[in-house]
Amino acid sequence: MIKRRGWLAACLLLLGVFVWIAPCAAYASLDKGTIQQLIDEAKPGDTVTIAPGEYRGAITIDKSVTLVGEPGTVIVNDAAQPAVTITADGVSVSGITVEQRSMEESTAIELVASNTMLSNLDIHTHAFGIRLRKSNRNEIADNSIQWLGEMSGQEVKMSAKRNGIDLYDSHDNVISGNRISSMNDGIYQESSHRNQVIGNRIDHSRYGIHCMYTEGTIVRGNAGNYNVTGAMVMGVTDAIVEDNSFTKQSENVNSQGLLLFDVHTSTIANNRVEGNRIGFYVEQSSKNDIRNNSIERNFVGIQFLESEGNELQANDFIANVINAEATDSPDNRLTANFWDNFSGIDADGNGRSDISYAINPFFQQLTHQTPAFQLFFQSPGMQFLETMMQSDRSSWTVDIEPLMMPAGQQAMAGKHNSYTFWVSLCLLLISTIIIYNTGVKRT
Template identity: 30%
Template sequence: MKKLVSIVCFWLLMMGTTYASEFDVQGEIDATEEGGVLIIPPGHYKGNFTITKSIVIKGEEGVKLVALGKEPALRIEQANNVVIENLAFTAKEKAIVASDVEGMKLRQLTIENVHTGIHIQRAKNLSLQRLSVTGNDEHYSKKGNGIAIFKSKDVIVADSKIRKVQDGIYIEEVERIAVHNNSVNNSRYGTHFMYTSDADVQNNVYLHNVTGLMIMMTEHLQASKNKLANHQNLNGYGMLLYDVEHMSLQNNTIVNNRVGIALQKSEIILIKHNDFQMNQTAIEGTKLDSETLVTANQFTGNILTARSDRDGFRLESNYYDNYFGVDVEGDGIGDIPYVAFSSFGQWMVRQPVYQYFIESPSVTLLTTLDTQINKTEQTVLVDDKPRVTMQQNVEKASDIYITQLLVGLLVSISGLWLWRRGMK
């Protein structure tokens, strides 16, 4: 019986292998009419395949294209409306290379153990969705990018997972791009923008990279509802902006980074409604214009809230957990300005071991002296209207008091009614 089972299993294995080897992928691509659909049956197919026409290629479960040598597994050139769906790839160098394409869609692809996942240049109306790209364990200098897009227009990269590459999503000279709902971890940069305009970065998760978002020589970019956490390397940043214009950062969560957001040589930056938690330095700025505004953010558990060069940047109506002022009027705004300066914090970001002395009497005294006598720093990084927790507590307390009043009134009326019934 065991011998029979072994023979059957061997026969099935051989049939599967023969089935895969007899299916000529390139021949079938060439034979499919313009705009047609090609279904690839299960199997591993070795080769370097090329597409030069409109075609839809879908893989059944278990299809993998394996590149031979250093050429890509799949090359797409001068073709419109190409759709590649439900395939797996592996390659020594690049898995997919596309040039001079329009209307291309890459969906539900798995790319593993590659130097570079997807390399695209000169594309229009490009959609990359539900991709999984995993690089290798080499040093960053020996890796390529997960997804790289050059000189293209109208692009969406969404719902993808990328790890162990150099830059998760590298974008250069692209006009109008949406980067939504992706996750990038254990890479150098999560998403790297260069010379790009009109970008929307939303609902992405960047964890354990050197830097989550690297944005350089770019304009008109919006980043919202992203999470950037655990970028603690020597040169690690949750987000770094260099030579950026007209950028809005709103509703992001920035946690446990060496520097939460670094701004360098940038103009007209709005940082609003973000949550900065447990960063060594929450915001760092140099060579900024007077239009850069940090407002309505929450700073909790950071060693240093902000530091800058002499010009600084504007702080307005933020909440700071190390603000010690009072709110006599009860309007939720502190009665004395918040000065974002800490001698001890400056030392601690350079020598993290000093964190063991936080809240010691000497550090508390030093912090108090900073806010009272450090006149040079009070010309920059000052929030004249800091928000305080009292406003939040008052709102919550008022809700509680009203509820308690209504419940108490109801109980009293019920008790009085029951007492009068008992008296009768």
């Protein structure tokens, strides 16, 4: 009787182990057809969970389902078509690694729908990463996108690569918290309006963020380094570019931290551009508000070309080789910026110089006509010639009342002075009370 019970227990144990193992083995062996079948059989609103494993081929999501990959879920696609195509509104995809191995004109994820959520995806691609076409109100958050060849050490020209996230005629999307490396453009927007690009990190690409013919775009809190240009903003109106950090764009002769070309009525504020060939490059742009930016350790801090009617205020120009250059750029209003190569006079103690700071265009004009003269930059002879050039000063760009100390330090000094005032006032009141009480007791 005891032996029979022991045999029965062993059988039940083996059966339990088989039941526990069998589903995992079944999921791990799922092929492309089975994944597509799961999607096809799901009802709108269902959640489809994909077990760990490598799945080959392309899938299409044509209904509003949630597709969730468990850790270790990988979709590998060798065909010249998207690995994942989304055509239905209201889809959510997360937790999947996608490898798009074809170098044809394709993409890892093709989105032609709206109100979609793409999050926590790990994309390695020989083509585009995520491509949006006529897709609105989507959220693309916390994904990693990298050129596939970088993983194997394969050398590919920048022109042969594609963009990490590419939008065309797609509006009101939020692109946030993504990490993009070694692509052509990190995030590219064309004819796409009111998109928000927030908190992304982009490196070793051509343009970290590239805006073309957009309106109402918000570029906030992003970080770009070791790109050709941190952000290229072109043909844009009513943009907000603020709280970004663009550093170490200097390895290419055309490198800039932030490039504004044909940009109008936009706000460029609280950005940090450091260690670039040119910090800000502004061409054919007008009526922009450029304020509270930190422009440090660039070869050229800011360069204007054929730009007018812009307002620059409370920007700090520190440790740049050349703080500013301006050519054919009249009527820009510069006021209360800090220039570390300028010694002002502050007779009334308001923190602003009583004498103005003028940007001498001599060196820029000379090297534009004869680039080889750049070899004589900051040579004694070149500096002497620059001081001799005083003609047509009325056309020079001038800061009418530059700051005596950096704007950031002035803000801190103001807070410190306010704090000191209130502390002193409190001490005075306490002292008065003590003296009064002591006097009362004596009488």
